Amino acid sequence: MSENLARQFLIREDVVFLNHGSFGACPRPVFAAYQNWQLELEGQPVEFLGRKLTENMRGPRVALADELGTSSDNIVGLTNATLGLNIVAQSLDLKPGDQILTTDHEYSALEKTWAYVCRKTGAEVVVVSIPLPLTTAEQFTDMLIAGMTERTKVLFLSHITSPTALLFPIEPAITEARRRGIWSVIDGAHTPGHIRLDLDSIGADFYAGNCHKWMMAPKGSAFLYARPELQGLLNPLVISHGWTADSKQPGAKGAFGNSPFIDEIEMQGTRDPSAWLAVTAALDYRRDNDWWDVSAHCQALAQDTARRLADITGLPALSSPEFSAPQMVAMPIPDCDTDWLKIALLEQYSIEIPVFKWQDRCIARVSVQGYNSKGQMDLLIEALSTLLNLNKSADRSA
Ligand SMILES: Cc1ncc(COP(=O)(O)O)c(C=O)c1O
Known part of the structure; x- marks a missing residue:
């Protein structure tokens, strides 16, 4: 994934767009x-x-x-x-x-x-x-x-x-x-x-x-x-x-x-x-840009981000890796006001990501597509750590 790939999409540059899953995004x-x-x-x-x-x-x-x-x-x-x-x-x-x-x-x-x-x-x-x-x-x-x-x-x-x-x-x-x-x-x-x-x-x-x-x-x-x-x-x-x-x-x-x-x-x-x-x-x-290869990189980044957050929260994953959607992970987060957190992520960090309660769990669902970067995942981890007062270091990458 590269800057070049991000430029091929119409997603606004001032948004850290981590919600491909809801409506997708279309290359230029x-x-x-x-x-x-x-x-x-x-x-x-x-x-x-x-x-x-x-x-x-x-x-x-x-x-x-x-x-x-x-x-x-x-x-x-x-x-x-x-x-x-x-x-x-x-x-x-x-x-x-x-x-x-x-x-x-x-x-x-x-x-x-x-x-x-x-x-x-x-x-x-x-x-x-x-x-x-x-x-x-x-x-x-x-x-x-x-x-x-x-x-x-x-x-x-x-x-x-x-x-x-x-x-x-x-x-x-x-x-x-x-x-x-x-x-x-x-x-x-x-x-x-x-x-x-x-x-x-x-x-x-x-x-x-x-x-x-x-x-x-x-x-x-x-x-x-x-x-x-x-x-x-x-x-x-x-x-x-x-x-x-x-x-x-x-x-x-x-x-x-x-x-x-x-x-x-x-x-x-x-x-x-x-x-x-x-x-x-x-x-x-997709064919001209070897998109299944891009997807494989996105999958690695999505799964790595979920593991990093789990390391910090101590909360177990919702499934073993084979049953996780490759490029979209529902990451458990500690009990919180999910509506507040979603807005705080958007207003303070420009991060667009679904955060919601499902049954008795709080979840942040991260999507990774070709226009996303490792730096954006770092920002997400940092933002969640700060907003949720998670005390372990957030800059540790796997
Ligand atoms: C599992 C699932 N089914 C159906 C839909 C509905 O998709 P659409 O609104 O494009 O029909 C969604 C949308 O996110 C979905 O996640």
Whole structure:
């Protein structure tokens, strides 16, 4: 990671930006490609949205599918993971008494999505508490399997969790769910560009991911994956030109010549698809700049920062290293007023970082992306040590 790399991003220089995880950040060349799409749209809206859209939308789908280890027939572009997961949650045929099995580490907007679905259908959410520290995949899998019953219809899991930044070992639970006829729905909001994904081998029935976080595409770019056999179960949340009356017939085509899955979800009335169209530029940027190597450096720095803070606080990590999200670590901090601390970090040190209470813990969640530096991590450690009155020396680096 270098100054040069930091200059490639639009993040303001007066901010120590340690919260890539919330909304991502887009490199200048990718942002320029995004704006070029917007200029092209504005230059001839009818040609762009009327005649060329179907063809243009295919490019990112093909490039992304290749990156994600699946076929371009199995993914569809949309604006965010929340939308993709809502399409799934609101499509599945759930009845009173059916159960959605999930964990206590899920993202709040999706907890609300399932609560909404339950209110409408009479299904119920069953929450398995995943104790910390997470140290073995077996412990995680066994707890989920113990929660599966005859009534379980859906297994809903984050692949990387938001509050605890854990990389859940989801594959064995997915396999068991499939064996029992339970739909697996995976929230991969944080995974594309963060860990290497092979969607077909993960084996989930449905998987939504964001391109605007760690893949560094512009905001409003995401995908929904569905196994081919199950695509027909899904319904768009908005009915538009892509819908056809016979779309549920075997072998039906969508209105624009793709599958109904793609045409119905991609077409949502008039909108600006430029963020999705710039996904190809994001993939090119990553390849041209060897981004998996950059990621490896970021991972080392993120994990090292967490270890340094743990040395000072004496608080144990939330998991063993293999279950920590590579570039994002939820670091336990001593009990404190987290709202005050977050503002103090921002106002006194210009550090933007999420600090919050989760269950009975206080957490500072640090993200490290290519534009961050070791010096910024030193500043974070110094700031936390000072603000929290941690008495051990803060300048010790591992
Ligand atoms: C685990 C998880 N799921 C879903 C989301 C929602 O992402 P979006 O708002 O882009 O749909 C987030 C956002 O941070 C997240 O952390």
